[in-house]
Amino acid sequence: AQSVSQHNHHVILSEAASLELGCNYSYGGTVNLFWYVQYPGQHLQLLLKYFSGDPLVKGIKGFEAEFIKSKFSFNLRKPSVQWSDTAEYFCAVTAYNTDKLIFGTGTRLQVFP
Amino acid sequence: DSGVTQTPKHLITATGQRVTLRCSPRSGDLSVYWYQQSLDQGLQFLIQYYNGEERAKGNILERFSAQQFPDLHSELNLSSLELGDSALYFCASSPRTGETGELFFGEGSRLTVL
Numbered sequence: 001a002q003s004v005s006q007h008n009h010h011v012i013l014s015e016a017a018s019l020e021l022g023c024n025y026s027y028g029g030t031v032n033l034f035w036y037v038q039y040p041g042q043h044l045q046l047l048l049k050y051f052s053g054d055p056l057v058k059g060i061k062g063f064e065a066e067f068i069k070s071k072f073s074f075n076l077r078k079p080s081v082q083w084s085d086t087a088e089y090f091c092a093v094t095a096y097n098t099d100k101l102i103f104g105t106g107t108r109l110q111v112f113p
Numbered sequence: 114d115s116g117v118t119q120t121p122k123h124l125i126t127a128t129g130q131r132v133t134l135r136c137s138p139r140s141g142d143l144s145v146y147w148y149q150q151s152l153d154q155g156l157q158f159l160i161q162y163y164n165g166e167e168r169a170k171g172n173i174l175e176r177f178s179a180q181q182f183p184d185l186h187s188e189l190n191l192s193s194l195e196l197g198d199s200a201l202y203f204c205a206s207s208p209r210t211g212e213t214g215e216l217f218f219g220e221g222s223r224l225t226v227l
Contacts, residue, residue, distance in 0.1 A: 034215075043115050044203065044218040090156060099144065099207075100169045101216060105155035 002027040004093050006104035013081050013111050021076040021107050023065075023091030033074040034092040034101070035065055044090065050074065061085070086111045116140065119204050119219035127227055131192040134222045138185055138206030144168070145187040146207075146216060147179055151200040162187055163209075194226045 005024045013019060025031060035047040048059025055067040065076045074091060091104040116139035126132055138145050147159040149172075158171035162181035173179075176194075181187040191198060201223050205216040 043117075043220045044205075044216075045115070046215045049215065098169070099146075099161055099163075100158055100171065101146070102158060103148075103156035 002031075002093055002095060002100075002102045004091050004102055004104035006089075006091055006107050008107045009105070010108045011110070013109070015083055015111055015113050016080045017111075019076070019078040019081045019085075019109070021089055021091075021109070023074045023076065023104060024072050025074065025091075025093045026072065027093065027095055029095055032094045033065075033067060034094075035059065035063070035074075035076050036090045036092060036103075037087050038090065038106075039087045047076070047089070081109075081111045083111050083113050085109060115217040115219065117204060117206050117217050117219035119202075119222050121222055122220065123223050123225075125225045125227065126194060128194055128196060130194050130226075131190065132194065132224065134189040134191070134202050134204075134224075136187045136189070136204030136206075136219060138187070138204075139217050142206035142208050142217070143185065144207045144209065145181055145185070146205040147173075147187070147189050148203040148205065149200045150203060150221070151197075154200075156203070159189070191224070194224075196226050199224055199226045 003026045007022045033050040036044045037047045038044045050057045058064045088106045090106045118137040120135045143164045146161045149157045159173040161169040179189045201221045203221045205218045
């Protein structure tokens with residue numbers, strides 16, 4: 001069965017610090033990978049996604065993620081965080097051509113000015 | 114605003130009771146998904162419907178059931194409620210099945226079982 005691990009449960013940063021959130025998945029076949037974000041009091045929304053092609057994908061608000069197939073990883077990065085990036089971040093995976101989106105447990109990011 | 118509407122936003126009930134959560138997907142979306150978010154379990158996939166038919170099943174308890182109606186809205190029924198069922202229940206929708214892409218989430222229904 002597919003599973004997703006997010007090792008950082010709670011990350012605290014100052015504004016302008018760099019961010020990297022880890023995500024590892026377990027599935028032997030082709031996968032589609034996602035990062036979703038949930039701002040306080042809001043619904044989950046898509047940050048970025050990887051289906052195929054360039055393993056470095058860029059999303060909204062300056063976020064990017066790199067798919068490393070050999071490491072089963074899809075880490076999220078941002079060079080310089082802002083206070084408005086305070087949110088919960090979820091990594092998710094689907095097996096190719098299926099609909100079941102499996103989420104990691106989430107990472108709560110707090111950014112202080 | 115994602116276009117997905119969930120009601121009620123908050124619900125407080127007692128153990129042993131039954132509740133129904135409702136979801137209206139985005140206009141034109143045929144797939145509806147239900148997720149449960151709790152502090153200790155994270156976001157758990159419960160079930161997916163596509164155009165009225167059950168498409169995929171996750172960690173959904175037998176006490177829970179769901180359906181999607183001809184107008185594409187969906188209901189999640191939770192019965193014989195236990196304290197551990199207290200959670201945020203999310204509905205999401207997407208245009209088609211078999212096309213993995215973006216899910217559009219509602220704001221959730223927060224269920225508290227006392």
